[in-house]
Amino acid sequence: xxxxxxxxxxxxxxxxxxxxxxxxxxxxxxxxxxxxxxxxxxxxxxxxxxxxxxxxxxxxxxxxxxxxxxxxxxxxxxxxxxxxxxxxxxxxxxxxxxxxxxxxxxxxxxxxxxxxxxxxxxxxxxxxxxxxxxxxxxxxxxxxxxxxxxxxxxxxxxxxxxxxxxxxxxxxxxxxxxxxxxxxxxxxxxxxxxxxxxxxxxxxxxxxxxxxxxxxxxxxxxxxxxxxxxxxxxxxxxxxxxxxxxxxxxxxxxxxxxxxxxxxxxxxxxxxxxxxxxxxxxxxxxxxxxxxxxxxxxxxxxxxxxxxxxxxxxxxxxxxxxxxxxxxxxxxxxxxxxxxxxxxxxxxxxxxxxxxxxxxxxxxxxxxxxxxxxxxxxxxxxxxxxxxxxxxxxxxxxxxxxxxxxxxxxxxxxxxxxxxxxxxxxxxxxxxxxxxxxxx
Amino acid sequence: xxxxxxxxxxxxxxxxxxxxxxxxxxxxxxxxxxxxxxxxxxxxxxxxxxxxxxxxxxxxxxxxxxxxxxxxxxxxxxxxxxxxxxxxxxxxxxxxxxxxxxxxxxxxxxxxxxxxxxxxxxxxxxxxxxxxxxxxxxxxxxxxxxxxxxxxxxxxxxxxxxxxxxxxxxxxxxxxxxxxxxxxxxxxxxxxxxxxxxxxxxxxxxxxxxxxxxxxxxxxxxxxxxxxxxxxxxxxxxxxxxxxxxxxxxxxxxxxxxxxxxxxxxxxxxxxxxxxxxxxxxxxxxxxxxxxxxxxxxxxxxxxxxxxxxxxxxxxx
Numbered sequence: 001x002x003x004x005x006x007x008x009x010x011x012x013x014x015x016x017x018x019x020x021x022x023x024x025x026x027x028x029x030x031x032x033x034x035x036x037x038x039x040x041x042x043x044x045x046x047x048x049x050x051x052x053x054x055x056x057x058x059x060x061x062x063x064x065x066x067x068x069x070x071x072x073x074x075x076x077x078x079x080x081x082x083x084x085x086x087x088x089x090x091x092x093x094x095x096x097x098x099x100x101x102x103x104x105x106x107x108x109x110x111x112x113x114x115x116x117x118x119x120x121x122x123x124x125x126x127x128x129x130x131x132x133x134x135x136x137x138x139x140x141x142x143x144x145x146x147x148x149x150x151x152x153x154x155x156x157x158x159x160x161x162x163x164x165x166x167x168x169x170x171x172x173x174x175x176x177x178x179x180x181x182x183x184x185x186x187x188x189x190x191x192x193x194x195x196x197x198x199x200x201x202x203x204x205x206x207x208x209x210x211x212x213x214x215x216x217x218x219x220x221x222x223x224x225x226x227x228x229x230x231x232x233x234x235x236x237x238x239x240x241x242x243x244x245x246x247x248x249x250x251x252x253x254x255x256x257x258x259x260x261x262x263x264x265x266x267x268x269x270x271x272x273x274x275x276x277x278x279x280x281x282x283x284x285x286x287x288x289x290x291x292x293x294x295x296x297x298x299x300x301x302x303x304x305x306x307x308x309x310x311x312x313x314x315x316x317x318x319x320x321x322x323x324x325x326x327x328x329x330x331x332x333x334x335x336x337x338x339x340x341x342x343x344x345x346x347x348x349x350x351x352x353x354x355x356x357x358x359x360x361x362x363x364x365x366x367x368x369x370x371x372x373x374x375x376x377x378x379x380x381x382x383x384x385x386x387x388x389x390x391x392x393x394x395x396x397x398x399x400x401x402x403x404x405x406x407x408x409x410x411x412x413x414x415x416x417x418x419x420x421x422x423x424x425x426x427x428x429x430x431x432x433x434x435x436x437x438x439x440x
Numbered sequence: 441x442x443x444x445x446x447x448x449x450x451x452x453x454x455x456x457x458x459x460x461x462x463x464x465x466x467x468x469x470x471x472x473x474x475x476x477x478x479x480x481x482x483x484x485x486x487x488x489x490x491x492x493x494x495x496x497x498x499x500x501x502x503x504x505x506x507x508x509x510x511x512x513x514x515x516x517x518x519x520x521x522x523x524x525x526x527x528x529x530x531x532x533x534x535x536x537x538x539x540x541x542x543x544x545x546x547x548x549x550x551x552x553x554x555x556x557x558x559x560x561x562x563x564x565x566x567x568x569x570x571x572x573x574x575x576x577x578x579x580x581x582x583x584x585x586x587x588x589x590x591x592x593x594x595x596x597x598x599x600x601x602x603x604x605x606x607x608x609x610x611x612x613x614x615x616x617x618x619x620x621x622x623x624x625x626x627x628x629x630x631x632x633x634x635x636x637x638x639x640x641x642x643x644x645x646x647x648x649x650x651x652x653x654x655x656x657x658x659x660x661x662x663x664x665x666x667x668x669x670x671x672x673x674x675x676x677x678x679x680x681x682x683x684x685x686x687x688x689x690x691x692x693x694x695x696x697x698x699x700x701x702x703x704x705x706x707x708x709x710x711x712x713x714x715x716x717x718x719x720x721x722x723x724x725x726x727x728x729x730x731x732x733x734x735x736x737x738x739x740x741x742x743x744x745x746x747x748x749x750x751x752x753x754x755x756x757x
């Protein structure tokens with residue numbers, strides 16, 4: 001490695017000094033001189049595979065930042081885009097065959113499926129964590145394995161309740177409620193007024209998994225305990241299923257078949273009063289030249305995900321992180337590229353350009369102007385802070401990834417909502433399915 | 441003397457070439473050389489992946505981990521997995537219903553197109569359209585057609601006053617199964633129709649003339665001339681049609697991802713879901729391998745069943 005020991009010690013000591021000093025004051029402020037860099041290998045060139053943009057500003061600024069990196073280091077970076085759901089299989093194949101992009105922006109537990117194929121990023125992650133106020137808990141959980149960082153969290157494509165202000169006010173609420181019982185109440189009123197809610201219960205990886213996990217955990221239910229024993233068949237789970245069964249009665253018809261794009265389409269058609277989604281719905285309406293869309297954007301507001309009986313946020317969001325593969329001939333260049341892109345000078349303008357579509361995993365970026373300059377982005381600010389991880393409260397593993405890919409939680413809620421099984425039977429059935437993956 | 445000996449030996453050397461030369465001139469060797477490229481392609485791109493898939497099915501391979509031999513454990517777990525059996529049921533239902541309807545409608549369309557119709561060439565081209573359009577594109581079109589809120593079918597029926605509310609095409613398990621089967625039928629008919637049409641055009645006209653002279657009715661002409669002459673091509677077409685339908689993936693993946701409640705999961709989609717997004721390569725391979733016996737049975741039935749002379753002549757076993 002071209003990153004010399006001496007240079008690392010200089011950086012580490014500066015970072016450590018800064019961190020220690022700030023901890024005495026109860027906060028972790030960045031130290032002025034804390035910089036770190038990895039010297040790219042001679043002749044290095046990089047290939048990055050990332051998910052296709054959800055909002056145009058993201059891609060434009062990502063490319064601009066990458067161009068800046070190339071100008072400063074001379075390392076060309078080729079950026080390949082794939083539909084977000086296709087990144088996972090491509091990353092898996094790259095890991096399996098030992099060839100492919102140097103860096104991949106993957107999802108959820110991807111790094112935990114092939115940890116030994118990845119370049120450890122501990123030095124870089126610790127440096128960034130110390131410099132920018134520390135990593136949020138869920139980000140650490142996603143990025144680390146056995147004390148080593150194997151992924152570098154980029155953030156979450158967070159989901160919030162997206163709603164039409166006027167219709168919510170017509171239903172007697174000033175803003176969309178965050179209490180479960182009030183959500184049930186407003187859902188009934190919205191339906192009575194002809195503007196029902198709708199949230200995906202089909203095999204939509206992002207939306208369906210997001211809100212169903214949030215409610216399951218909000219009632220205290222979970223798939224596994226800390227020792228990865230399946231505990232899904234519990235009274236808390238049944239309570240969550242009873243709740244969703246009642247909530248579903250107020251949904252617009254057809255949500256059992258909804259994939260990720262459905263709620264966006266229906267919301268923009270003005271057929272529903274509220275749904276759970278990223279900021280992309282509002283962004284699409286705002287940037288449309290159609291006056292009807294502009295009016296929808298004007299009336300669209302965002303609220304934090306409801307908090308359940310457990311009394312604290314229990315959210316699940318699409319979480320993305322960078323992975324550097326061991327087959328890469330230029331690991332230093334890759335790490336330097338990631339460092340550059342994660343630094344405040346690049347990260348904050350990128351987050352702003354994307355109107356906060358990606359919520360940060362580093363605490364200091366909560367001060368980014370995006371959360372104040374664009375008020376409708378503000379509810380998305382704490383997505384990662386409020387987040388739990390897939391497979392909570394067990395480990396991220398093959399089992400957690402497989403259980404999510406098999407839609408065990410989504411199907412459980414869909415079965416109870418549709419009346420295909422009683423909540424108790426749905427919980428038992430889902431627990432049996434989960435045990436297949438969590439078997440020793 | 442020495443000169444004489446050399447003179448005698450020289451012609452013998454020309455007549456008896458070296459072993460390598462003789463080998464290269466051998467007919468068998470030449471055949472082997474000509475077969476090599478095809479054999480290499482078959483081995484590399486068919487036999488090896490198939491063998492690897494079968495092997496993976498006996499391992500606990502996961503993405504990024506090669507796995508170890510676990511015998512029949514994957515199959516034992518699948519045997520106890522209700523989602524797997526639901527996918528098997530769905531696959532059979534999907535294949536049987538779609539194949540029968542595709543055959544019926546395809547044959548009917550072929551018979552119509554075989555007659556002298558105005559704009560015959562254009563009509564034949566139009567019939568091929570569903571087959572030409574990339575599956576993913578037609579699947580996206582169906583996704584809109586079946587949309588719970590924007591379906592053109594529901595909209596029309598509501599506007600005509602036939603229905604009061606939109607049909608939940610993909611949200612109800614029974615509707616979803618019927619909808620994906622209908623989409624598959626729409627897409628598969630042209631293949632059956634055009635291939636059978638090609639078969640129809642090879643039947644000598646003299647046979648029909650002889651049948652007419654013998655006083656055969658149109659149905660008798662179809663039953664005793666057209667159908668028996670067409671059975672070899674029906675065997676081939678239906679073999680392919682069954683294979684395509686049984687292994688369908690794209691339509692389901694775009695329309696439902698196997699939902700709702702796994703009601704439209706086919707073995708192919710479940711195999712992908714478990715192997716790639718789920719990371720369980722061994723189990724995914726085991727599901728894929730489980731399809732092989734069914735596919736072999738379909739092929740054997742088509743080849744050895746439909747081509748039986750007795751069947752072709754209208755008899756039975």
